[in-house]
Amino acid sequence: MKKIAKQTYIALAGLSVLMGTVSASAGPEEDRLKLVAHFKNKFPDLKFDDYIYSALAFDPDAKAQYNSIMEFPPYTSELDKGAKLWKTPLKSGKTYADCLPNGGKMIAGNYPIFDDAKGKVVTLEDTINDCRVANGEEAYQIGDDKTLGLISAYMRTLSDGMKMNIKVEGAGALKAYEDGKRTFYGRVGQLNFSCGNCHVDNAGVRIRSELLSPVIGQATHWPAFRGGDKLTTLQERYKGCQYDVRHTPDKPGSTRYNNLEYFHSYLSNGLEMKASVFRK
Numbered sequence: 718m719k720k721i722a723k724q725t726y727i728a729l730a731g732l733s734v735l736m737g738t739v740s741a742s743a744g745p746e747e748d749r750l751k752l753v754a755h756f757k758n759k760f761p762d763l764k765f766d767d768y769i770y771s772a773l774a775f776d777p778d779a780k781a782q783y784n785s786i787m788e789f790p791p792y793t794s795e796l797d798k799g800a801k802l803w804k805t806p807l808k809s810g811k812t813y814a815d816c817l818p819n820g821g822k823m824i825a826g827n828y829p830i831f832d833d834a835k836g837k838v839v840t841l842e843d844t845i846n847d848c849r850v851a852n853g854e855e856a857y858q859i860g861d862d863k864t865l866g867l868i869s870a871y872m873r874t875l876s877d878g879m880k881m882n883i884k885v886e887g888a889g890a891l892k893a894y895e896d897g898k899r900t901f902y903g904r905v906g907q908l909n910f911s912c913g914n915c916h917v918d919n920a921g922v923r924i925r926s927e928l929l930s931p932v933i934g935q936a937t938h939w940p941a942f943r944g945g946d947k948l949t950t951l952q953e954r955y956k957g958c959q960y961d962v963r964h965t966p967d968k969p970g971s972t973r974y975n976n977l978e979y980f981h982s983y984l985s986n987g988l989e990m991k992a993s994v995f996r997k
């Protein structure tokens with residue numbers, strides 16, 4: 718996202734309605750259904766399945782452009798590098814496919830999970846790292862887009878077509894979900910905006926050249942390749958949005974971002990995944 722003038726945000730804040738904000742005590746499924754109903758009311762013509770396109774769903778021209786780019790994605794060679802890393806045996810001689818459930822296929826939509834034994838949220842990237850460590854390798858840095866990013870960009874395509882299926886079960890899981898929800902609805906930065914202000918209250922509104930996407934569906938297609946070949950993970954996107962409201966973001970892999978990803982991903986439950994898509 719390009720730098721946006723402060724006045725634009727102030728205008729946006731003025732437009733803000735609180736309708737879509739979920740109450741603190743509602744359970745995850747109640748939260749999600751309330752948001753689905755909120756957007757259905759706001760965008761009666763938009764089909765549930767189309768939320769996977771984020772802001773493109775509001776803009777037929779941009780969607781047509783996206784479709785044509787996706788026929789021959791400019792980042793295919795990056796995905797090939799990811800496939801090569803994915804297939805390279807680890808020190809133990811095993812591969813990631815040996816180490817992950819179902820050979821790593823059609824599982825991405827289950828992540829992040831809450832791991833009761835560890836007492837924390839575990840992302841798919843963490844799981845890839847756990848696999849490395851268990852097989853004699855060192856963990857990659859979370860957010861390293863030359864290694865872990867490329868592996869996950871390829872691996873997640875093995876779950877294309879899976880429906881997001883995040884589970885929040887048990888007290889620990891609920892606590893992490895609630896923490897993510899607080900981050901999502903908490904106002905931060907010099908501009909004092911929450912994620913919800915933009916992606917719930919003002920979804921469909923244009924700020925400068927960009928239409929704001931609804932939160933539902935936002936978690937279905939990562940990493941994305943921005944501007945052609947810049948691999949961007951979901952948590953890097955969080956960082957970008959926080960920079961834009963002049964807030965000092967976290968590092969990818971922080972507990973706060975993992976919990977945010979857990980909450981945020983839950984809200985895309987029931988929607989089809991397609992990894993490694995093009996974004997502006």
Ligand code: HEC
Pocket residue numbers: 718726770771772901910911912913914915916924927928929930931935936941951954955958959961962981996
């Ligand atoms: C001031 C408004 C604003 C705030 C606050 C904001 N964003 Fe964004 N966000 C944008 C804009 C603009 C874009 C690019 C257009 C779009 O896809 O919505 C974007 C894009 C995104 C995308 C990518 C959507 C896609 O499919 O490509 C995600 C995910 C996202 N934001 C999540 C968040 C989260 C989580 C927060 C809170 C940490 C947040 N945003 C806060 C304005 C905002």
